[in-house]
Amino acid sequence: MDQDIPLIEVRKLVKHFGSVIALSGVSLSVHRGEVMCLLGDNGAGKSTLIKTLAGVHRPTSGDFLVEGQPVAFTSPRDALDAGIATVYQDLAMIPLMSVTRNFFMGREPVKGVWPFRHVDFDHCDAVTREEMHKIGIDVRDPHQAVGTLSGGERQCVAIARAVYFGAKVLILDEPTSALGVAQTSMVLKYIHQVRQKGLGVIFITHNVRHAYAVGDRFTVLNRGKTLGTYRKSEIAIDELQNLMAGGKELQAVSEELGGMV
Amino acid sequence: MANTTQPAADLSSAQTVKQIQDERLKEVSVLTKIMRRPELGALAGLVLVTIFFVSTADASMFTLAGIMNILSPAAQLGILAIAAALLMIGGEFDLSIGSMVAFAGLVFGAFITLSGWPLLLAIAATFVVASVLGGLNGQMVIRTRLPSFIVTLAFLFILRGLSLVGLKWATGGSTQMRGIGDTAGEGLIRELFSGVAFEGLFAWLAAHDVIAKFPNGVPTVTGVPVSIVWFALFALAATWVLLRTRVGNWIFAAGGDPNAARNSGVPVDRVKTGLFMLTACAAALVAILTVLDAGSTDARRGFQKEFEAIIAAVIGGCLLTGGYGSAIGAFFGAIIFGMVSIGLTYTRFDSDWFQVFLGAMLLLAVLFNNFIRRKVTGER
Numbered sequence: 001m002d003q004d005i006p007l008i009e010v011r012k013l014v015k016h017f018g019s020v021i022a023l024s025g026v027s028l029s030v031h032r033g034e035v036m037c038l039l040g041d042n043g044a045g046k047s048t049l050i051k052t053l054a055g056v057h058r059p060t061s062g063d064f065l066v067e068g069q070p071v072a073f074t075s076p077r078d079a080l081d082a083g084i085a086t087v088y089q090d091l092a093m094i095p096l097m098s099v100t101r102n103f104f105m106g107r108e109p110v111k112g113v114w115p116f117r118h119v120d121f122d123h124c125d126a127v128t129r130e131e132m133h134k135i136g137i138d139v140r141d142p143h144q145a146v147g148t149l150s151g152g153e154r155q156c157v158a159i160a161r162a163v164y165f166g167a168k169v170l171i172l173d174e175p176t177s178a179l180g181v182a183q184t185s186m187v188l189k190y191i192h193q194v195r196q197k198g199l200g201v202i203f204i205t206h207n208v209r210h211a212y213a214v215g216d217r218f219t220v221l222n223r224g225k226t227l228g229t230y231r232k233s234e235i236a237i238d239e240l241q242n243l244m245a246g247g248k249e250l251q252a253v254s255e256e257l258g259g260m261v
Numbered sequence: 262m263a264n265t266t267q268p269a270a271d272l273s274s275a276q277t278v279k280q281i282q283d284e285r286l287k288e289v290s291v292l293t294k295i296m297r298r299p300e301l302g303a304l305a306g307l308v309l310v311t312i313f314f315v316s317t318a319d320a321s322m323f324t325l326a327g328i329m330n331i332l333s334p335a336a337q338l339g340i341l342a343i344a345a346a347l348l349m350i351g352g353e354f355d356l357s358i359g360s361m362v363a364f365a366g367l368v369f370g371a372f373i374t375l376s377g378w379p380l381l382l383a384i385a386a387t388f389v390v391a392s393v394l395g396g397l398n399g400q401m402v403i404r405t406r407l408p409s410f411i412v413t414l415a416f417l418f419i420l421r422g423l424s425l426v427g428l429k430w431a432t433g434g435s436t437q438m439r440g441i442g443d444t445a446g447e448g449l450i451r452e453l454f455s456g457v458a459f460e461g462l463f464a465w466l467a468a469h470d471v472i473a474k475f476p477n478g479v480p481t482v483t484g485v486p487v488s489i490v491w492f493a494l495f496a497l498a499a500t501w502v503l504l505r506t507r508v509g510n511w512i513f514a515a516g517g518d519p520n521a522a523r524n525s526g527v528p529v530d531r532v533k534t535g536l537f538m539l540t541a542c543a544a545a546l547v548a549i550l551t552v553l554d555a556g557s558t559d560a561r562r563g564f565q566k567e568f569e570a571i572i573a574a575v576i577g578g579c580l581l582t583g584g585y586g587s588a589i590g591a592f593f594g595a596i597i598f599g600m601v602s603i604g605l606t607y608t609r610f611d612s613d614w615f616q617v618f619l620g621a622m623l624l625l626a627v628l629f630n631n632f633i634r635r636k637v638t639g640e641r
C-alpha cells in the first residue's frame with residue numbers, strides 16, 4: 001500500500017448535538033508508524049472527536065477516510081473491524097474479572113460444536129501471559145483480577161489487547177492523565193514500541209510534555225476547531241503549550257507565578 | 262490477526278509460554294486460588310450447617326429419606342436461585358420471579374384444563390409466555406434505564422394480581438385451580454416433570470440391601486424426585502456456561518461494567534434481556550414441576566420466593582453490585598436453605614428460629630463476600 005495515504009484522515013468534520021456545536025471543522029490525519037498528538041484543553045471537543053472516530057457518534061458533516069476510502073461507521077464494531085481501536089480513559093476493563101477474561105472480552109476464541117462450544121481458556125491464558133511478557137508486565141497469574149494491576153499496567157494491558165486484535169490505528173484517550181511518573185514513562189515507552197510496529201497512534205492528552213516526549217506531529221484543538229498541525233521540528237514545547245491554552249492568558253499567569261505552568 | 266502466525270513461530274512461542282507458566286505458577290499460593298472462588302463461602306457455610314445438624318438433630322435427618330426431604334424444597338428454590346444468581350452476576354435483579362411462579366402455574370393450568378392442550382404443547386407454551394414476560398422485564402429495564410429493582414418490583418405486584426384475577430376468572434371465583442394433574446395424563450413427558458427418577462436403580466439397591474426397604478421389598482425411597490434432578494442438571498449447565506463459554510464471559514462483563522463491556526463489543530442489552538428471560542423460564546419450570554406434582558395451582562405459589570432466591574444467590578457468593586458470583590454457589594446456598602428449613606424440625610429447637618438463622622446467614626454472607634472481593638481484587 002501507498003505510504004502516503006494516511007491510515008485515517010478527517011476533513012472539516014462537524015458534529016452537532018441539537019443546538020450544541022461540539023465540533024465545527026476538524027481536520028487531522030495519522031500515518032503508519034506515527035504518533036499524532038491531539039492536544040486540547042477541557043471542553044475543546046477531544047472526547048467528541050474520539051467518539052466520532054471510534055464510531056460511537058456519526059459526524060453531522062465532513063469527510064472521514066480510512067486508508068483513502070470514505071467510511072460511515074454506524075457502531076463501534078464497524079470502527080473495530082476497520083482496524084481502529086480506541087482505548088478509553090476508563091480502559092474498558094473490568095476490575096473484578098481476570099486479566100485473561102478482560103483481554104479477550106467480546107472477542108473470545110471458541111472451539112467445539114454447538115451446544116458444547118466453549119472458550120478455549122488454555123489458549124487465552126497462554127496468549128495473555130505471552131503478550132504481557134512481551135511488554136514486560138509481571139503478571140504472575142493471568143487469573144488474577146485486573147483490579148490488582150497498577151494504573152500503568154492496566155493501560156498497557158488495554159493497549160496490548162488492541163494491538164493483539166489487529167488494530168492499525170490506536171486512539172489513546174489521555175492514557176497518562178491519572179498516572180505517576182514511573183508509570184507514565186512505562187506507558188510512553190510502550191506507545192513508542194507500538195509506533196515501531198508500524199501502527200498509527202492518535203495520542204490525546206492535555207499534557208504537553210507527555211505529548212512532546214513521544215509525538216511526531218501535533219494537532220491542537222480549541223473550541224471544536226483544529227488550530228493547525230505541526231511537526232516536532234516546527235514547534236517548540238512552550239509554543240505548543242501557549243497554542244493549546246489559547247495564547248495570552250496562560251502566558252500572563254505563568255509570568256505572574258514566575259515560571260512555566 | 263495474531264492467530265495466523267507461522268507454525269514455527271507458534272511452536273517457539275508455545276515453549277516460552279510454557280516456561281513462563283512453570284516459573285510463575287508457583288508464586289500463586291493455593292490459598293489465593295481457593296479464596297478466589299466465589300462459592301467458597303457457601304461451601305464453608307454448608308459444612309458448618311451440616312456439622313450443626315449432625316450434632317444436634319435426630320439421626321433420621323441424614324438417612325436417604327431425610328436427605329430427599331431436605332433436597333426437595335432446596336431444588337425448587339435452587340432452580341430459581343441459580344437463575345437469579347446469573348442475573349445478579351449480570352448486574353440486575355428480578356423481584357418478580359416468585360409471582361412469576363404463580364402466574365406461570367395459572368397459565369400452564371389454563372392451557373391444560375381450559376384449552377385442553379396436550380402436555381408437551383402446554384409446557385412449551387408456558388415457557389414461551391414466561392420468556393415473553395421476562396423479555397418485557399428486561400427491555401423495560403434497558404430502555405427506561407430504571408433500576409431493575411423498581412421495574413421488577415412493579416411486576417411482582419402486577420403478576421401476583423393477575424394470577425389472582427386470572428384464577429378467579431378461570432375457575433369462577435376460586436383462587437385455586439384443581440384437576441390439572443388428572444387432565445394432564447400420563448406418558449414420557451409427564452415423567453420428565455413429575456414423580457421420581459432412577460426407580461430401577463433404587464429398587465435394585467433395595468433388593469441388594471444397600472438402602473432401606475419396607476418389609477414387602479419396596480424401597481422406602483423409591484427414587485430421586487425429578488425436581489432434584491432438574492436442580493442438579495441446571496446447576497451444572499449454568500456453571501459450565503458461566504465459566505467456560507463466551508456468554509458466561511459476557512455475563513460477568515455486563516454486570517462488572519456495562520459501559521466497558523459495550524465498548525469491547527459485548528452485546529450487553531441482549532445478554533441482560535436473555536438473563537431476564539432465563540429467570541422467568543426458571544420460574545415457569547418450578548411452576549410446572551410443582552403444579553404437576555400437586556395436581557393443582559393456587560395464587561400463593563412462589564410467595565416470597567424472590568427474596569429467598571436472592572438470599573441463596575448471595576450466600577452463594579454473588580455481589581449485590583453484579584459482576585461477581587457463582588452458579589454452583591447458589592446451588593449450595595439453596596441446599597443450606599433446605600437443610601435449615603427442614604432440619605430444624607429434626608431438632609429440639611422451635612422451627613421458627615429458621616427466619617432468625619436466615620437473616621444472620623445473609624448478613625454473614627454479605628460481609629464475607631465483601632471481604633473476599635477486596636482481597637481478590639486488591640481494592641483498597
